[in-house]
Amino acid sequence: MALGFQLTFYAGLIMTASMAGGLAPTMMRFTHRQLHLLMSLVAGLMLGVGVFHLLPHATEKLHSIHAAAGWLMVGLLGMFFLIRAFHFHQHASLEPDDAQAPGSNAESEHSGCLVHDHGQRHDHDHDAQHSHAGHGHEPPAAHKLSWVGIGFGLTVHTLIDGMALAASVQSEMSLGGTTWFVGVAIFLAILLHKPLDAMSITTLMASSGWSRKSRMAANMAFAAMCPIGVILFFAVEEALSANGTFLGAALAISAGVFLCISLSDLLPEIQFHHHDRLQLSLMLMTGVLIAWGLLFIEPKHPHELQRDLKPVSAQQIAI
Numbered sequence: 001m002a003l004g005f006q007l008t009f010y011a012g013l014i015m016t017a018s019m020a021g022g023l024a025p026t027m028m029r030f031t032h033r034q035l036h037l038l039m040s041l042v043a044g045l046m047l048g049v050g051v052f053h054l055l056p057h058a059t060e061k062l063h064s065i066h067a068a069a070g071w072l073m074v075g076l077l078g079m080f081f082l083i084r085a086f087h088f089h090q091h092a093s094l095e096p097d098d099a100q101a102p103g104s105n106a107e108s109e110h111s112g113c114l115v116h117d118h119g120q121r122h123d124h125d126h127d128a129q130h131s132h133a134g135h136g137h138e139p140p141a142a143h144k145l146s147w148v149g150i151g152f153g154l155t156v157h158t159l160i161d162g163m164a165l166a167a168s169v170q171s172e173m174s175l176g177g178t179t180w181f182v183g184v185a186i187f188l189a190i191l192l193h194k195p196l197d198a199m200s201i202t203t204l205m206a207s208s209g210w211s212r213k214s215r216m217a218a219n220m221a222f223a224a225m226c227p228i229g230v231i232l233f234f235a236v237e238e239a240l241s242a243n244g245t246f247l248g249a250a251l252a253i254s255a256g257v258f259l260c261i262s263l264s265d266l267l268p269e270i271q272f273h274h275h276d277r278l279q280l281s282l283m284l285m286t287g288v289l290i291a292w293g294l295l296f297i298e299p300k301h302p303h304e305l306q307r308d309l310k311p312v313s314a315q316q317i318a319i
Helices: 002-026 032-062 066-086 105-109 148-174 184-207 212-223 225-240 245-272 272-296 302-308 314-319
Strands: 091-092 115-116
Touching: 002 148, 002 184, 002 212, 032 066, 032 148, 032 184, 032 245, 032 272, 066 148, 066 245, 105 225, 115 314, 148 212, 148 245, 184 212, 184 245, 184 272, 225 245, 245 314, 272 302
Parallel strands: none
Antiparallel strands: 091 115
């Protein structure tokens, strides 16, 4: 009962955040700098969650660091090839960066409305500025179905997020966690990331000429993917009738997915955005530190409890 209520609460908040992200382009404006600072924060948080939370939990369930590393690689490479196939991990910047001076390198790199596609090839001149060969930063092609590949890739990604959330909450509750903080690290990483994904879909649909009603329908369908992923996790777990093996594998695969997503957002931004690299690096470290700090409020593993127990001397036993 507690597990179902907790997951329902988390999934409801994630759905709300995703819907808000999809509606954001019609309600507010984001500068290039604001968007990428947020992306770096979320990337750092997802990086920390993958390393500090998901991977240790997976190792605990699988009783083997080698098995956990193997499943992590499955998740990382699977998400990498999914991104490579559909070029879906895009985030739209809806207006030019007002802090950039006219004629500067930063302005020439990022001006107007853009969608930063991490799947496209970049030619980088490390002694000067980075440029995009063969195309400029311009709105996505206005083909009516140009958003389908992005929508499909992000849908698969979100289903995995839902399974990761369910696996994390179930794992932490099995360790004795009964507070509202169970699974909070994974929940926060997904909660902050989904609005960016939903924004990508609705922005590209708008540039392709889809009506507001159609964008709303797609936004609602995408927001429902995380709860569906939660349900899918328990359906697969019951069908496999596995002990802790499936749970451990799901956690390790989720760790790989989180690492791939965080680095695919993070590395291009910090490496090539020279005008903001200090701020982006600080936001990255802030996200990692938040993930690390959340370790202190989640339930401890059995081996951690044994380590914390002090040996009792013979004199203490006699007393």
